[in-house]
Amino acid sequence: MGLTKTEIFTDQQNTIAQLAKVLGHPARIAILQHLFRSDTCVCGDLVTEIGLAQPTISQHLRELKNVNLIQGSIEGTKVCYCINTEAWEGARELLFLFLSQQPKTNGDCC
Amino acid sequence: MGLTKTEIFTDQQNTIAQLAKVLGHPARIAILQHLFRSDTCVCGDLVTEIGLAQPTISQHLRELKNVNLIQGSIEGTKVCYCINTEAWEGARELLFLFLSQQPKTNGDCC
């Protein structure tokens, strides 16, 4: 029905999935990479940098903000976005832990 | 339009996003965790383990197979699934690299 049954999973599973979901779009990957690369907090030149319309970029920025990975501050008519270092490191920690899992039987069994 | 414009992004960005997208559902996280935990390759008892209907689990398994994270082999009437170690390590590498990024200016600038 298009609706995820979050209630049958653990908080940890839901959190990992929610984070991964936000990273699950190339535009948001590109936005994050751009924010990491550019020393200064770039603003809406993400629109020209990435080839999507302004409302679309704004929507992606909101999703990144929703999980706290980025934050923005208003500078006149512009808005300055940057990585939320603390949240980013938390996300990294959580995903590292999940990705570090290894099969007990090394060597695939099927 | 519900259709991602993959053509305007790099292959790397698309690959990262595709992987993250597959990890972006708690059921698939739960399936992977179960496959890691259980020494033997479990089969359709994922259905009882996780509380979703059999067709739903089957669908999630297919998505995990599509990106090669798991593989299955037929054992009589049952199907035995397990982690594809090589692909898993490739995914880990790629995501580790992305997650390891750090802002140049340490300390958020906005």
Next chain:
DNA sequence: ACACTTAATCGTAATATTGCAATGAACGAA
């Protein structure tokens, strides 16, 4: 006040995802 810039929001269209009942295909056992 007026024009201009920037970015969020609204509304909408197209497509994707999630979940399941029903069905089908493949195998083992009686």
Next chain:
DNA sequence: TTCGTTCATTGCAATATTACGATTAAGTGT
């Protein structure tokens, strides 16, 4: 063969996502 088990596939309904034009809100400059 027939029955039961296991899992994939099909078809469908409900919801979510992606993208953008049009508009709005807020700020700057003249």
